[in-house]
Structures are given as C-alpha cells and as structure tokens.
Amino acid sequence: MKQPSAIIIGAGIVGLATARALAKRGYKLTVFERNEYAVGASVRNFGMIWPIGQATGPLFERAMLSRGIWKEICTEANIWHDEVGSLHLAYHDDELAVIQEYVDANQSFRDCSLLGPQAALAKSQAINPNGLKGALYSGEEMIVEPRVAIGQIAKYLAEKYKIEFHWNTAISSINHPRVSSGGKSWEADEIFVCSGADFETLYPELFLSLDITKCKLQMMRLVSQPGQWRIGPSLCGGLSMIHYPGFSVAASLPALRRRYEEQYPVHLQWGVHVMASQNGSGELTIGDSHEYGLVHDPFDKQFINTLITGYLHTFANFKDWTLLQSWHGIYPKMMNGETELIKQIEPGVTVINGVGGNGMTLSFGLCEQYIASR
Numbered sequence: 001m002k003q004p005s006a007i008i009i010g011a012g013i014v015g016l017a018t019a020r021a022l023a024k025r026g027y028k029l030t031v032f033e034r035n036e037y038a039v040g041a042s043v044r045n046f047g048m049i050w051p052i053g054q055a056t057g058p059l060f061e062r063a064m065l066s067r068g069i070w071k072e073i074c075t076e077a078n079i080w081h082d083e084v085g086s087l088h089l090a091y092h093d094d095e096l097a098v099i100q101e102y103v104d105a106n107q108s109f110r111d112c113s114l115l116g117p118q119a120a121l122a123k124s125q126a127i128n129p130n131g132l133k134g135a136l137y138s139g140e141e142m143i144v145e146p147r148v149a150i151g152q153i154a155k156y157l158a159e160k161y162k163i164e165f166h167w168n169t170a171i172s173s174i175n176h177p178r179v180s181s182g183g184k185s186w187e188a189d190e191i192f193v194c195s196g197a198d199f200e201t202l203y204p205e206l207f208l209s210l211d212i213t214k215c216k217l218q219m220m221r222l223v224s225q226p227g228q229w230r231i232g233p234s235l236c237g238g239l240s241m242i243h244y245p246g247f248s249v250a251a252s253l254p255a256l257r258r259r260y261e262e263q264y265p266v267h268l269q270w271g272v273h274v275m276a277s278q279n280g281s282g283e284l285t286i287g288d289s290h291e292y293g294l295v296h297d298p299f300d301k302q303f304i305n306t307l308i309t310g311y312l313h314t315f316a317n318f319k320d321w322t323l324l325q326s327w328h329g330i331y332p333k334m335m336n337g338e339t340e341l342i343k344q345i346e347p348g349v350t351v352i353n354g355v356g357g358n359g360m361t362l363s364f365g366l367c368e369q370y371i372a373s374r
Contacts, residue, residue: 003026003027003028004025004026004027004028004189004190005027005028005029005030005188005189005190006022006027006028006029006030006188006189006190006191006192007029007030007031007032007179007186007187007188007190007191007192008022008029008030008031008032008191008192008194009031009032009171009179009191009192009193009194009195009202010031010032010033010193010194010195010196010198011031011032011033011037011038011150011154011165011167012038012040012041012042012150012194012196012359013042013150013359013360013363013364014042014194014196014352014353014355014359014363014366014367015031015033015192015194016031016150016153016154016157016363017069017363017364017366017367017368018192018194018352018367018371019031019157019161019163020069020073020157020161020364020367020368021367021368021370021371021372022192022371023157023160023161023163024161025371027190028162028188029161029163029164030163030164030165030166030186030188031154031163031164031165031166032166032169032170032171032179032181033165033166033167033168033169034168034169034170034171034198035167035168036167036168037151037154037167038150038151038154040196040197040198040329040330040331041196041197041329041330041331041359042146042150042196042359042360043146043147043150044146044219044327044328044329045146045219045329045357045359045360046143046146046219046234046275046277046285046287046288046360047143047144047145047146047149047277047279047285047360048141048142048143048234048275048277048360048361049063049066049067049070049141049142049143049144049360049361050063050086050141050358050360050361051063051064051067051110051138051140051141051361052086052088052110052112052138052140052141052244052246053244053245053246053358053361054244054245054246054358054361054362055245055246055248055249056105056106056109056110056246056249059245059339059362060109060110060246061365062362062365062366062369063358063361063362063365064140064365065364065365065368065369066361066362066363066364066365066366067140067142067361069364069365069368070142070144070364071083071142073153073156074144074149076156076160077152077153077155077156079144079148079149079152079153079156080144080145080148080149080279080280081142081143081144081149082142082143082144082278082280083139083141083142084141084142084143084232084233084234084278085111085137085138085139085140085141085233085234086137086138086141086233086234086235086236087115087120087123087124087127087135087136087137087232087233087234087235087236088135088136088138088236088237088238088240088241089120089127089128089132089135089235089236089237089238089315090132090133090134090135090136090238091131091132091133091238091314091315092133092238092259093133094252094255094256094259095133095238095241095256096114096133096134097250097252097256098241098247098250098252098253098256099114099134099135099136099241099250100114101249101250101251101252101253102136102241102246102247102249102250103136105249105250106249110138110140111138111139111140112136112137112138112139112140113136113137114134114135114136114137115134115135115136115137116134117129117132117133117134117135119135120132120134120135120137123135123137123232123233124231124232124233124235125229125231125232125317126231126232126235126276126316126317126318127235127315127316127317128313128314128315128316128317129317137233141233141234143234143277143278143279144360145279145280146360169181169184170201171202172201172202173202174191174193174202174203174349176191176346176347176348176349177189177191177348179191189348190348190349190350191348191349191350192350192351192352193345193349193350193351193352193353194351194352194353195353196331196332196353197214197330197331197332199212199332199351199353203345203351206343206345206351210334210341211334211335211336212332212333212334212335212341212353212354213292213293213294213332213333213335214292214293214294214295214296214330214331214332214333215290215291215292215330215331215332215333215356215357216289216290216291216292216293216296216297216328216329216330217271217287217288217289217290217291217328217329217330217331217357218287218288218289218300218301218304218305218308218326218327218328219285219286219287219288219326219327219328219329220285220286220287220305220308220309220323220324220325220326220327221283221284221285221286221323221324221325221326222283222284222286222318222320222321222322222323222324223283223320223322223323223324224281224282224283224320225278225282225283225284225318225319225320226319226320227319228282229282229319230278230282231276231278231284231316231318234275234276234277234278235275235276235315235316236273236274236275236276237273237274237275237311237312237314237315238256238260239260239264239267239272239273239274239311240273240274240275241253241256242256242257242260242273243271243273264311266307267307267311270289270290270291270301270304270307271289271290271291271292272288272289272290272304272307272308272311273288274286274287274288274308274311274312274315275287275288276312276316283324284318286308286309286312287308288308289304289307289308290357292333292335296328296330300326300327300328305326309321331355331356331357331359332353332354332355332356333354333356333357334354334356338354339355339356339358339362340352340353340354340355340362340366341353341354342370352366352367352370
C-alpha cells in the first residue's frame with residue numbers, strides 16, 4: 001500500500017499539531033513556513049497550557065488531551081516545562097463568591113480548590129497579601145517557554161517522524177495536489193493550510209466570506225528574578241474570571257462583571273485582564289490586552305501597558321519589576337461563537353485556523369481529535 005502524503009502550510013502551533021497527528025498515522029509529511037522560523041502568535045504568548053480557561057465539557061476535555069500531548073512531547077524532546085498550576089486571587093467578596101461557585105460546580109471534574117489567604121500565600125511568595133480574601137487554586141495548568149518550545153517541537157517532529165521542513169518558503173498558490181512557491185512546486189495527497197493570522201494570503205475570497213477577525217494583544221516581560229526566586233503557580237487577577245468562559249458556570253459572574261464595568265471601564269474597553277507566568281530562567285511574562293479588527297496599528301499603546309502593570313500591582317509582589325521587553329501578538333479569532341475553523345476548501349485541501357487565544361491550550365487536542373475522526 002502506498003504511504004499517504006500531506007503538505008502542511010505553517011509551522012506555528014496549529015501546523016505542528018496537525019503534523020504530529022498525521023505523522024502518528026503514517027503520513028509522509030512536508031511542512032512549509034514562510035519565515036526562517038515561526039515568529040507569529042505561537043511564540044508571542046504566555047506559554048500557558050490553560051485548561052482552567054475552558055468550560056467543563058468537550059473543550060475542557062480537549063484542553064486536557066492537549067496537556068497530555070504537551071507533556072509527552074516535552075518529556076521526549078527534553079523541552080523545559082513546569083506543571084505549576086494557577087492561582088486566581090480574590091480581594092473582594094464578589095470575587096470570592098465566583099470562586100466558590102466555580103469550585104462547587106467543578107471540583108468533581110477538575111483539580112481545583114478554594115484556598116484561604118494563608119494557604120494561598122503558602123503557594124506563592126509573589127502574592128500581594130494586603131486585603132487578600134482567598135484564591136482559586138488549579139493544579140492542571142502547565143507553562144512552557146513558547147519562544148524556544150515551538151522551534152524545539154519542529155526539530156523533534158523532524159527527527160522522530162522524518163518530516164521535511166522548508167523554511168523561508170512562502171506558498172503562494174494551491175492547485176491540488178500541487179502547491180507552489182515561485183518557480184518551485186511540490187505535490188501530496190492532502191494539503192492542510194494552517195496559516196494563522198496570515199489567512200488572506202491563500203483563499204482570500206473564503207476568508208472575506210467568513211466571520212473571522214484578528215486580535216492584537218500587548219504583552220511585556222520582566223527580568224529574571226534575583227536569587228532564582230520563583231513565583232510558584234501562574235497568577236491571575238479577578239479580571240481574568242470575566243475573560244475566560246470556564247467561569248461562566250458561576251451564577252455571581254454577571255454581578256462581578258457589572259462591578260468591573262463601573263470600576264474598570266477602560267480596562268474592559270481594551271480587553272485588559274492581567275496574568276503572570278514565569279519561564280525557566282526566572283523571567284516573568286505579563287499581560288495582556290485584546291483589540292479586534294482585520295488591520296491593526298503596528299505601534300503599541302503605552303497607556304495599555306500602564307493599565308496592565310497598574311492592575312498587576314494590586315495582586316502581585318515581585319522582587320524586580322524591571323521591564324525587559326514589550327511586544328504585541330496577533331491571532332485569528334472566529335466571531336460567530338465557533339471555537340475553530342476547519343473547512344475543506346476542495347477535495348484534498350483543508351483549512352485549520354481560528355483557534356483564537358487558545359492555540360497553545362487546544363491545538364494538539366483539536367488536531368488529534370480531527371485527524372482521528374476522519
């Protein structure tokens with residue numbers, strides 16, 4: 001029997017997840033990336049594998065499947081990862097009420113608990129203790145360093161499954177079974193387009209017809225903390241509870257949102273919710289914001305970074321707040337309530353895109369489920 005073959009366009013997390021799922025099923029694979037290495041949203045994020053953000057049900061199960069795949073790859077490829085969990089911190093009674101309702105609804109399905117102030121402080125030395133009422137602890141979240149891990153995964157897949165990667169190769173046309181870049185062309189049985197925010201390049205008419213947009217987020221990185229000091233679990237403020245659909249199970253959430261709308265109208269206008277994660281070298285990644293539209297100002301807004309750091313000071317005490325870097329990322333986002341876009345454009349050509357801000361958390365699970373179900 002002839003070995004099946006596939007071409008994947010894009011070496012970000014969705015492209016790599018698609019490659020893995022196909023390679024496990026015996027495909028001969030060729031991956032094309034328009035840049036020298038992946039430089040898009042897949043490397044411009046917190047590095048959070050974040051099941052807590054997903055509502056209990058299929059998406060949470062997908063997130064946990066992804067987490068297991070991440071763990072497997074990181075272990076086999078010797079990629080740094082930290083199964084550190086997360087803390088959502090409460091400084092007001094309405095925040096504590098949402099956490100209590102979340103735990104009551106989910107403790108049978110998730111590794112989560114409501115901690116009192118002292119128990120929370122015992123989990124992390126980086127928590128601001130002033131006014132702390134409690135915290136939601138979840139043990140399921142994991143951190144990687146995306147700037148390094150994405151490239152390491154590509155190398156791992158290339159070596160383990162003999163996948164051929166073509167870097168600095170922009171595919172400009174598809175005519176199944178052929179893809180072309182300038183005067184060169186390649187052929188395969190199947191073609192998968194995983195182009196992330198560059199979705200206009202191929203099949204522009206399709207994307208014009210879809211309810212898809214782009215999200216710009218601003219983020220920052222603080223220097224390595226002195227003395228190898230660690231913050232423990234990733235830290236989140238209350239604004240994160242109104243951002244992630246996982247918290248919609250809490251009956252008190254609408255009341256909390258109304259209070260935030262009065263107290264933090266500018267934060268909500270710019271989609272600011274604030275989190276902090278720590279990489280293996282001790283640097284802290286903080287953010288972020290959310291601006292939606294097909295075209296974005298290439299220049300970052302300093303007042304947004306000030307909103308982020310100002311709110312972060314309300315729940316975090318770090319040893320060193322020196323700013324190391326700031327940047328923005330852009331990712332594709334479905335606006336019709338769908339959590340991803342998987343569409344067969346023509347026989348043999350499939351687009352996988354639109355996972356929004358959940359790429360690191362969901363892509364491995366999404367692609368494994370999709371390829372397995374065909």
